[in-house]
Amino acid sequence: MIRCIAVYPADRPSSKARQWEQYIKQAKANGFQEVFSTIHLPEFTLEKQIDSLLVLSELVHRYKMDLCVDIGGSYIAEILKNKELLQTIRKCRIDTVRLDYGYHHDQIALLYKKLKLKGFVLNASIYSAEEAEQEIQFLQSISSDLSIKGCHNFYPMPETGLDAEFAKEQDKVFKRYNLPVFYCIPSMTNPRAPMLAGLPTIEKHRYAGIESIMLDLIHSYDCDAIMLADEFCDESELIKINRILEKKPIPIHVLFYKVSSEEKEIVLKSHVFRYDSNSSILRSQTSREMACFAKQIIPCSCTKRHARDIVILNRNAKRYSGEMQVAECELPRSTMMNVIGKIDPQSMELLSYYRFGYTYEFLEKA
Numbered sequence: 001m002i003r004c005i006a007v008y009p010a011d012r013p014s015s016k017a018r019q020w021e022q023y024i025k026q027a028k029a030n031g032f033q034e035v036f037s038t039i040h041l042p043e044f045t046l047e048k049q050i051d052s053l054l055v056l057s058e059l060v061h062r063y064k065m066d067l068c069v070d071i072g073g074s075y076i077a078e079i080l081k082n083k084e085l086l087q088t089i090r091k092c093r094i095d096t097v098r099l100d101y102g103y104h105h106d107q108i109a110l111l112y113k114k115l116k117l118k119g120f121v122l123n124a125s126i127y128s129a130e131e132a133e134q135e136i137q138f139l140q141s142i143s144s145d146l147s148i149k150g151c152h153n154f155y156p157m158p159e160t161g162l163d164a165e166f167a168k169e170q171d172k173v174f175k176r177y178n179l180p181v182f183y184c185i186p187s188m189t190n191p192r193a194p195m196l197a198g199l200p201t202i203e204k205h206r207y208a209g210i211e212s213i214m215l216d217l218i219h220s221y222d223c224d225a226i227m228l229a230d231e232f233c234d235e236s237e238l239i240k241i242n243r244i245l246e247k248k249p250i251p252i253h254v255l256f257y258k259v260s261s262e263e264k265e266i267v268l269k270s271h272v273f274r275y276d277s278n279s280s281i282l283r284s285q286t287s288r289e290m291a292c293f294a295k296q297i298i299p300c301s302c303t304k305r306h307a308r309d310i311v312i313l314n315r316n317a318k319r320y321s322g323e324m325q326v327a328e329c330e331l332p333r334s335t336m337m338n339v340i341g342k343i344d345p346q347s348m349e350l351l352s353y354y355r356f357g358y359t360y361e362f363l364e365k366a
Contacts (some may be wrong), residue, residue, distance in 0.1 A: 001086060001218075001224070001226065002033060002149075002180055002224065003027075004033070004182065005027045005032055005036070005233070006035070006037070006199075006229050006230070006231055007020055007024070007037050007226060008052075008054055008192075008330055009049040009052035010052050011044070013051055013056070016052075017059065019053070020056060023232055027238055028065060029243065030238040030241065030242040030279070031242050031246075033065055034067075035056070035065055036058045036173040037056055037068070039070070039071055040072040040075060046078065046285040048087065050085075050088055050092070053069065053155075054091045054092055057069070060163075061093055061274075064162065064266055065096055066095040066118070067092070068094075068096040068121060070095045070202055071100020071214075072100060072102060073100070073101060073115070074102055076107050077107075077168060079111070080111065080114070086114060090114075094151065095118045096149070097120050097268075108138075119147025119148055119149070120147075120148060121148075121149045122136070122148065122150050123151065123152075124170050124182075125152045125167075125201075129171075130198075132174070135157050135283065136173065149179060149180050149181070149182065150174040150179055150180060150181035151182070152184060153201065154200060154201055154227075154229040155199070156195040156198075156199055159203065162306075163203065167201065168221060171221070180224045180312075181224070181225060182225040182227040183201045183221065183226055183228045184199055184201040184203065184227045184228075185200065185201075185226055185241075186200040186357045187209075187229075187233040187234070188193060188207065190231065190233060192231055200213075209241075209278050209349075209350075210237050211240050211350055219220045220351060226241070227299075236255070237339035240263060247358065248358070249359040249360060250350050250359070250361065251345070251347075251360075251362065252343060252347040253341070253344045254347075254362055254364055254365055255340065255342050255344065257301065257341055258296070259296075261294070262297065263297065263312045263338065264340075266287055266295070266312060266324055267341065268363065269286065269361075270361045270362075271324065272285045272357075272359050273285060275354075275355055277328060280327070280328055281328060281331070282354060283324075284324040284326075286324075295321055296315045296321055297314040297322055297338065298315065299316055301324055302336075302338060302339070305331040306331060306342075307330060308326070308343045308348050309339050310340055310341040311324070311325040311337045311339055311340070312322065312324055313325070313338075314335075314336060314337065317337070
């Protein structure tokens with residue numbers, strides 16, 4: 001999967017250089033390959049934004065990452081008619097340009113040649129299927145070596161993000177041409193001003209956990225490219241994204257009730273859940289393998305089971321003593337089952353992807 005972070009122009013770029021470098025270095029260490037920026041912000045002059053881009057470009061290429069820049073149509077015209085400005089832009093060593101409203105085809109062909117670009121990124125959110133196909137075919141006509149990608153908008157204003165079905169429908173033309181499409185992911189550790197509400201593509205992702213967002217994009221959208229659109233996301237978020245993509249164990253946080261040391265030992269490890277689990281209970285395959293060694297769990301707290309409860313089968317369950325289960329709905333009490341803890345709601349959502357072969361690392365919640 002293509003991974004990209006966003007870094008935006010600053011009023012005094014030299015004062016931001018150290019922070020930018022640290023962020024780029026962390027992203028690179030966690031498998032990110034691209035940095036997105038812009039010279040299309042209304043709050044800064046074009047010249048000031050280019051000053052930022054010059055500083056940023058040196059850092060991006062120092063860490064052997066690609067630089068993608070959003071350039072508005074009016075700015076493209078200004079760059080192409082101003083030789084001095086064009087020469088400065090060349091020094092930024094832009095790899096790809098993200099196109100939005102207001103550009104003309106003849107300008108794009110010239111920009112590709114003048115800046116020696118690798119390619120372009122099309123806005124995946126705004127075109128009809130017919131328009132998207134026309135734009136893709138036009139870009140392909142410029143050069144057979146030109147890289148083409150799509151990128152959905154991000155939506156700073158709450159309640160304005162895309163619906164899932166609309167986004168999937170927009171992707172179809174790009175998929176037909178085997179082109180990747182970026183989805184923007186919000187960060188709640190450092191949401192971008194002025195709205196401070198994250199920068200998601202999909203509205204339902206706005207306040208979701210980053211692991212949940214990643215799993216949803218991978219398995220519900222067939223997503224092949226992501227952008228962390230908020231700037232300076234916490235390193236923990238970069239790590240979580242990398243862990244999901246590398247299929248490392250997903251942390252699941254547990255709050256224990258009354259529990260024995262033996263029961264806690266069963267729970268606090270990595271678990272794989274049985275593929276044939278139903279919609280009432282998730283059965284830990286890992287604990288079943290352990291239970292083959294005849295763990296004798298004493299009956300205790302055999303209460304009614306609620307959704308998200310963790311259950312350990314006791315010795316009344318005979319050969320199944322020691323099996324761990326997670327209740328997905330309300331279930332009656334059983335003398336064979338000890339209710340020993342509860343999974344937090346966000347972690348429970350992550351468990352819904354167990355059939356895709358994920359391992360889950362159960363951790364005690366502080």
